[in-house]
Every structure is written in C-alpha cells, then in structure tokens.
Amino acid sequence: MKLIASNLIAVMITMCCFAQQHNFNNNYITPTDTLVQQKIEQWQDLKFGLFMHWGTYSQWGVVESWSICPEDEGWTQRKGPYASSYNTYVKAYENLQTTFNPTQFNPEKWAAAAKNAGMKYVVFTTKHHDGFCMFDTKQTDYKITSSNTPFAANPRSNVAKEIFDAFRKDGFMTGAYFSKPDWHSPDYWWPYFPPKDRNVNYDPKKYPERWNAFKDYTYNQIQELMTGYGKMDLLWLDGGWVRPLSSVDTTVEWQRGIKDDQDIDMARIAKMSRTYQPGLMVVDRTVSGEFENYVTPEQTIPNEPLPYPWESCITMGNSWSYVPNDTYKSANDLVHMLVKIVSRGGNFLLNIGPSPNGDFSDTAYNRLAALGSWMNVHGEAIYGTIPMAPYEKDNVVYLQSKDKKTVYVYVLSNNKETVELPATISLSQINITQKSKIIYLDAPKEKIGMQQKNNQLTLTIPAGLQQKSGAIYAATFKIIL
Structure with a gap:
C-alpha cells in the first residue's frame, strides 16, 4: 500500500482543476413549505459548517472517485502499478474495500474540535460518485459495513450514523451528502457498455427498466438515510449531471456533455424525505428550481450578496479527500474567507478529508483551534x-x-x-x-x-x-x- 500511495500521489486534485464548474442558480424557487422556510432561516444564522469527504480512496491519497472516470483522465491521471489498464485500475480501486480499516475513528473528537472552532452544522459524504457507501445500506455490499471490509467488525462500523449521532449530541445541524450518480451500480454504468464519461453509459429511454431500477436504488438508499440515522436537517445531493434533460443549461460548459435524460424523480425523493424529516432542506445542487433550496458555489466567494440562500464549500487543504502532506490554508486566510462569505449573506462549509486511519491531520486540528480562538472573541459579529x-x-x-x-x-x-x-x-x-x-x-x-x-x-x-x-x-x- 505504501508503494501504491507513493506512486499515486500525483493524482491528487487541487481546487483550481476541479472539472465541474458549479453555476449559480438561474431560477431559484422559494419553498412553499413553511417548515422548510424556517429551517433555511435557522441554517442561515449558523454561518459556519464542517464538510468531510471520506472513503476508501483515502488509502491511496488520491482524488475521491474521479480517477475511475474516463472523461477526467486529463486531471486525474492514473499512476502506479495498475495504471496501464483501465479495468485493472478500477478493480484495484474497488478492492480498496478489503483493506479499509480506520481504527482511529473517533467522531466525538471531530465534533469537539469543530464545535470549539465555532462550527454549527456538519455535512458528511455518505456516498460519493464511486458508489462506496459509508453507511449500512441494504441495497449493495459495496459498503463499509460489508464483511468484505475489515472495519465491519468494529462496533462503530456504520460511520455515517456514528458521525451524525456524535455531532447532533454537540448541538450541530446534520446533513447527508449523497451522490446521485453511482459508478459502481450496474444500473448506472451497465457492464454491457464501457463507461465513456461521468454520465450514465446507456440510453435510459432505450432501456427504461434498467433506469427505473437505478431510480429505485437511489430512492431506497435515501430512504434509509432518512429513516435510520436520526434527525436530519439537510440532504445535500451532488452530481448535477443526473437531471432531467429539459433542465440542462447549454450556456454552462460542463452541462453540454449531458446528452440523455437522467431524471431520477426528485419530487418523489423530496416528498418521501420530508415525510420522515419534516422541514428538511434539499439541495439538488446546480439543478435550478424547486429542489435546490440553497445554492453551493464551489471553491469560490461571490463578490456581492446573492438574492437567495447560499453556501460556499471550500477545502481547508488543496484537496477534498485526504492527501498526505497536503498544503493547508492558513488560519489567517480561513478567517478572511469566513468574514467575506458572511458579509455577502452566505454560509461557509469548510472541508477536511479524514485519513485512512480515521483521523484529521495535526495541521487540520491546529487550524480548527486557531479558528476557535478567534471565534471566541468575534462570534457575535458572525452568527445571525x-x-x-x-x-x-x-x-x-x-x-x-x-x-x-x-x-x-x-x-x-x-x-x-x-x-x-x-x-x-x-x-x-x-x-x-x-x-x-x-x-x-x-x-x-x-x-x-x-x-x-x-x-x-x-x-x-x-x-x-x-x-x-x-x-x-x-x-x-x-x-x-
């Protein structure tokens, strides 16, 4: 594994080369549900939250998910002993499940550090695009609680639940990040065809039964998160290319590559989710309209206030996922980002990628402590x-x-x-x-x-x-x- 990590370190992503640029909302619709309106107002007063990208990819110290996507080879070039063959690489990537064992996992430690830093809500990656589930889903065995994963023997193996419970006990609002595309699912990337880009690799209109199976798979996993993981405040949906074809904005470069209708029936998902979680904020990011309750500019800060609720999601280091010896932003820069974001009416969602051992780096803890010292004096000039x-x-x-x-x-x-x-x-x-x-x-x-x-x-x-x-x-x- 050390050899693999050293050979693959160049695959790390930096914030300036993320392939998908997330556009601002061109058609914001204010929710009619008064409970959702109230939740958005409460959330806007919190200002500062913690984002965590974590999965098996942390073992290689590489970008989350994207190295298995053929479309993005230009900025996530495969390295190391498996690089010569795409199929060999994907098999080795998926085999990381069999060695993932984050024995230092202690969500109470994370919650305490985040609370001390002045953070008020948390968003955790329950599943990224690669399809590996960091929760105990019943829909697939590609998950951290599978018997194929060493950490499954740990009493805290259902890490999403452990994280949500720990942060909720410390007074945090909780949010589940969930990837709509799933590159491990045979109903999204059908093995009958090779994947050619980030999108579904078959025509859903030509194979409606397969697409309907994927829609049900997605619905069922979200239902699990809405029913078995305590009170949820936020469903943060990523992968904006999974959307109705009619919603594609061809003035946005990355959306021009969407050729098929990938409608997963957001109305059905939102209705179900709010049945179990009244007032739930749903963020179908980059899909302007009813189910994007707030907007999520990525790695950027708007120059002026936006006319709707919004949140800048920004990495503490250069990468969303864990990378050994990553370069972290200074506490000075992070405070300036926080102040500028809040001055434009936004929230700041600051990302840290946990290590394969299940902990933050010492530098990340130091930054959180420095932020906390500043917030102890200045918090009243941030919140609300x-x-x-x-x-x-x-x-x-x-x-x-x-x-x-x-x-x-x-x-x-x-x-x-x-x-x-x-x-x-x-x-x-x-x-x-x-x-x-x-x-x-x-x-x-x-x-x-x-x-x-x-x-x-x-x-x-x-x-x-x-x-x-x-x-x-x-x-x-x-x-x-």
Whole structure:
C-alpha cells in the first residue's frame, strides 16, 4: 500500500482543476413549505459548517472517485502499478474495500474540535460518485459495513450514523451528502457498455427498466438515510449531471456533455424525505428550481450578496479527500474567507478529508483551534448577521445585526496575522446619533473616537492601539446605533 500511495500521489486534485464548474442558480424557487422556510432561516444564522469527504480512496491519497472516470483522465491521471489498464485500475480501486480499516475513528473528537472552532452544522459524504457507501445500506455490499471490509467488525462500523449521532449530541445541524450518480451500480454504468464519461453509459429511454431500477436504488438508499440515522436537517445531493434533460443549461460548459435524460424523480425523493424529516432542506445542487433550496458555489466567494440562500464549500487543504502532506490554508486566510462569505449573506462549509486511519491531520486540528480562538472573541459579529453595503472596501468588511441596530466593522490583516490599525478609519453609509456607542471587541476597554460628517463616519484609533491592536486575522469594531 505504501508503494501504491507513493506512486499515486500525483493524482491528487487541487481546487483550481476541479472539472465541474458549479453555476449559480438561474431560477431559484422559494419553498412553499413553511417548515422548510424556517429551517433555511435557522441554517442561515449558523454561518459556519464542517464538510468531510471520506472513503476508501483515502488509502491511496488520491482524488475521491474521479480517477475511475474516463472523461477526467486529463486531471486525474492514473499512476502506479495498475495504471496501464483501465479495468485493472478500477478493480484495484474497488478492492480498496478489503483493506479499509480506520481504527482511529473517533467522531466525538471531530465534533469537539469543530464545535470549539465555532462550527454549527456538519455535512458528511455518505456516498460519493464511486458508489462506496459509508453507511449500512441494504441495497449493495459495496459498503463499509460489508464483511468484505475489515472495519465491519468494529462496533462503530456504520460511520455515517456514528458521525451524525456524535455531532447532533454537540448541538450541530446534520446533513447527508449523497451522490446521485453511482459508478459502481450496474444500473448506472451497465457492464454491457464501457463507461465513456461521468454520465450514465446507456440510453435510459432505450432501456427504461434498467433506469427505473437505478431510480429505485437511489430512492431506497435515501430512504434509509432518512429513516435510520436520526434527525436530519439537510440532504445535500451532488452530481448535477443526473437531471432531467429539459433542465440542462447549454450556456454552462460542463452541462453540454449531458446528452440523455437522467431524471431520477426528485419530487418523489423530496416528498418521501420530508415525510420522515419534516422541514428538511434539499439541495439538488446546480439543478435550478424547486429542489435546490440553497445554492453551493464551489471553491469560490461571490463578490456581492446573492438574492437567495447560499453556501460556499471550500477545502481547508488543496484537496477534498485526504492527501498526505497536503498544503493547508492558513488560519489567517480561513478567517478572511469566513468574514467575506458572511458579509455577502452566505454560509461557509469548510472541508477536511479524514485519513485512512480515521483521523484529521495535526495541521487540520491546529487550524480548527486557531479558528476557535478567534471565534471566541468575534462570534457575535458572525452568527445571525446580515450583509450591509458596501460589504467590502479595501481591507474593511461590513456586517450588521438582523434588526439593523448594530453594525460590525472588520479590519482585515494584511500580509501577516497581526492586525495593524491605521490612525483613522473612514466608513461609509453608517450614521450614528449622540446615543451611539462603539466597542472594540479585541480590547473592549479601549476608547475609540467617532466623528460623523454627512454620510461619512470616521473612527479615531489611539496611538498605542495602532501598533498593538491586540487582534489577529481580523479586528472588529461593534457600533451600536
């Protein structure tokens, strides 16, 4: 396995080369279900969540699923002893099931670290495109609880349930990531034909019985997740090429490759799911319309607020999956991402890929701890806030409370973690009164001057505070109007 890992390390994915660009919603439909509306509003107040991509692929330290997809060979080139033959490679990839044994798995440790970092919800990959299930499905034996998998003997082998239970006990909203395409299913990639790209490899209209079998397979697996894994707040569906052909937007490059109608009957799935989980948010990502309750820009942050609920999903490292010695974003960068995303009205879903042993890297834990130290001081200026124009100007970011009675002004650090404050800070579109107050969250006892002139508010920073702000990553001024 060490030889395989070393030979295949070049297959790792980076955020800049992910093949599918996820478009923004062009036809957002506000849910009519009041319970769903309430859940979305609650979720929007949480702001910060943990995403986890985990599967057998972590043993090779390669990109999740994509190396077995012929379409994406250009950026997931197969390496190592199995690379010369596609069929040999896929067989070896699927054989990873027989060695997957994450004995260090401890979801309570993950939940505690995430809670300390200020995260409020979790989304876990119950099944990625390769079809390997990280839950105890009854629909296939390609799963972590199969007798073919060493970890099946562990009392915590149903890892999805263990994760959801652990995070729920710590007060988290829980979400199940689920891949609509399944490249292991013979009813999606039918062995009669070779797979040619990420899509179904036969014409569903020509073979309706096979496609209906796949629809039932998908429905049944989602039903299992909605009935056997406790209270669910979110169903996060990936693989937007599985969609009605009528919904394809040919102005979006990646959607032009969808040639067949891959309708899996989302109305049926959503109705069933909400029967068991009232108020469930359904995110059929990139399929604009009724079943995309919020939008998921990937590895990017919009420049301005979007006119609907949204969430940026971004990796802490370069890869979604575990890669040995991955390069992780600094705590400084992560705080800046959080502040900017929230200032545009979005949520930040930060991904960490657990190792094949079942734990995060030390670097990931260190980043979570650093985020937690910052959030302990600044959390009130994150949770439950809404955007405020001009959102961001130079290195100053604006937010406000939902009742618009309090404004939060962030001054971001420049090229180092410590924030250096200028002598004065000019702010636009903030109007104070004689009763207004200002509190510097990083040093509440410091006196900050405020002077209003027309629509311009100027903050005066004491000389001693300019060089020793007491803040790292981002300093925050709370202005009570």
